[in-house]
Amino acid sequence: MNRGKKYVEAAKAIDRATLYDTDEAVALVKKVAVAKFDETIEAHIRTGCDGRHADQQIRGAVVLPHGTGKTVRVLVFAKNAKAEEAKAAGAEFVGAEELVPKIQNEGWLDFDVVVATPDMMGVVGRLGRVLGPKGLMPNPKAGTVTMDVTKAVQDIKAGKIEYRLDKTNIIHVPIGKASFTEEQLRDNFQTLMDAIIKARPSTLKGQYLKSVTIAPTMGPGVKLNTAKFA
Template sequence: MPKHGKKFTDASKQIERGTFYEPAEAFELVKKTATAKFDETIEVAIRLGVDPRHADQQVRGAVVLPNGTGKTRTVLVFAKGDKEKEALDAGADYAGAEDMVAKIQQEGWLAFDVAIATPDMMGTVGKLGRILGPRGLMPNPKTGTVTFDVAKAVKEVKAGKIEYRVDKAGNIHAPIGKVSFETEKLVENLRTLVDALVRAKPAAAKGQYMKGISLSSTMGPGVKVNTQKVTS
């Protein structure tokens, strides 16, 4: 059993074990039990009724949270010519082609949170698979990060687009906002993510799909949410 500090232990006492809270009440508890001196990120963990060992039960995609995540994300776009300029004009922090690939390969440069690429660049970007892949930075058509519409892709990321992917245990983990956010905005973000996951339900998934939802701040304890109050 991991040992927790006094603040965490005291915060945990405010949460009733075995209770599944309504979304707004759950977020209020998360905010109340966030004791760090910085604006903590609120994370959501969603347990899905899928078996990720099967290819036809993978759940992966992206969704734009209506109220963002509260985090400024650094964007790199792999593109040439007019598309490179389009990306920079749309707010990309970095853009380039072979020069950017070389910078990552030779210097180990990874000062970005999201990578976007035009389809014609993927042959070159593919060389970075071993570097970007394990870090979740590889552009992927399923998450909308391989596209010729780089301006739209950049603006969506800057507006609060997040990617989700089921892990080996069948769980989805994602940031949903900051402790400083209004509760109503956090609830709206949560509902938007859950709606996206429901739409992404694999046809091969049987039985109960949305099995559990838990919220927590960066340093705080988990709060269980009544899933029916989120999906209804």
């Protein structure tokens, strides 16, 4: 894979054989974020779980204290009073059955998170084939299937992120932007790690955190010392 000049230069700042502590890793990741735009800083957490087993699935959500730095567009499936509540809380899009053909047939996907009241899940279920592969299906574990739409929308707007295992048992989540201060990135990262450590499946034998890396969108990754999170 050919890397650009900037990437190669930035990578020289990182010792690939070193496992850094959080403070050093955050300082380094800011240093290697050299793209012309405000890069997202992401955490990639490789676990020892086997997501094929239901009791080793990891899925949840956490509100990052300093948000993600991204404007999140929220779609809420709700009716009547709950629909009004969602609008008042700041949801960009609110609707019910009428949104199904728009998403299914017209390919409308101008939203980042979907919230639904439990009574609307029958309707949302029809969109499983479209929303599922994009990770947009509302889920009670992530707090996106709820009667408390006000709290759900406000949490998402405040920087709530969802974490889950991908097919290779890795969790990929944003922890902020390159323009954040080191302290903001550190707080966000620590909050995420606390939630993931708490989510360790009780049935898991052996090592839980195989590797933890933080990286800017376009830059090299910085590996952390996982022993610090044990």
